[in-house]
Amino acid sequence: MRLRIFLSLIMVIGGLAMTDAQSVKDLRRYVKRGNRMMHSGERDKAYGQYRKAYEIDSLNTTVNYNLATSMFDAEWKLTKPDNERDSVMNMLYQRAGDPVMEPNAGRRSMAWHNLGVMYQARANQSSEQDKTKALQQAIEAYKQALRNNPHDDEARYNMVLCQRQLPKGGGNDNQQQNNQQQNDSTQQQQQQRNDSTQQQQQPPQQQQQQQQKQEEKTNQEMLDQLLNIAEQNEKRTRENVDQNKQDGQRRSNQKNW
Numbered sequence: 001m002r003l004r005i006f007l008s009l010i011m012v013i014g015g016l017a018m019t020d021a022q023s024v025k026d027l028r029r030y031v032k033r034g035n036r037m038m039h040s041g042e043r044d045k046a047y048g049q050y051r052k053a054y055e056i057d058s059l060n061t062t063v064n065y066n067l068a069t070s071m072f073d074a075e076w077k078l079t080k081p082d083n084e085r086d087s088v089m090n091m092l093y094q095r096a097g098d099p100v101m102e103p104n105a106g107r108r109s110m111a112w113h114n115l116g117v118m119y120q121a122r123a124n125q126s127s128e129q130d131k132t133k134a135l136q137q138a139i140e141a142y143k144q145a146l147r148n149n150p151h152d153d154e155a156r157y158n159m160v161l162c163q164r165q166l167p168k169g170g171g172n173d174n175q176q177q178n179n180q181q182q183n184d185s186t187q188q189q190q191q192q193r194n195d196s197t198q199q200q201q202q203p204p205q206q207q208q209q210q211q212q213k214q215e216e217k218t219n220q221e222m223l224d225q226l227l228n229i230a231e232q233n234e235k236r237t238r239e240n241v242d243q244n245k246q247d248g249q250r251r252s253n254q255k256n257w
């Protein structure tokens with residue numbers, strides 16, 4: 001699985017009706033810095049720059065795409081399951097692949113391609129119960145990539161690979177029941193092993209649980225912040241549009257008959 005890397009400068013300002021030249025200048029500067037940091041392997045710093053650009057224009061497809069791409073781990077992989085991060089990346093890539101927001105079919109294809117990579121990576125790390133769903137999501141994302149760019153052979157290859165990994169019948173009830181029985185049996189065995197070594201493992205488990213809770217809290221805060229920024233920018237866009245309509249009406253009323 002390989003990502004489509006599209007770290008470009010802003011060509012067109014996205015959904016905001018911005019007339020502030022300084023905001024446009026700042027937006028370009030943050031994206032340019034983020035691109036430079038991404039190429040040098042400073043993924044966390046690049047994420048910070050793209051976040052600043054996102055705060056200026058949360059509807060810009062390049063910003064959404066680059067921000068989502070910066071959230072991959074080293075070597076463009078997702079090494080640890082993280083539902084909150086996946087939700088944010090899903091939202092960002094879907095915006096970048098939205099034909100209303102992004103007129104360029106090639107860029108839309110790249111966004112859907114990367115979304116397919118994300119779901120395919122999750123399928124490889126998921127339990128049997130969740131694997132089918134992740135594979136189906138990856139397949140749909142690759143289909144969208146191919147609709148926008150029929151020449152994306154890697155997306156086609158990855159899609160076929162995911163289709164072959166699906167249980168026969170696409171995850172029918174019998175298969176799901178068997179998977180559930182296997183999971184229950186595995187969980188029972190694991191519980192027995194955990195009970196026999198509970199005292200020895202308790203301190204590391206507590207530390208791991210605290211770390212997991214902290215990561216979940218951080219990820220939820222990140223998701224809430226991104227959504228809040230988007231809502232504020234969309235509200236500001238509506239206000240600008242309404243104000244422009246009012247100004248236009250005033251000018252129309254001042255014309256001579």
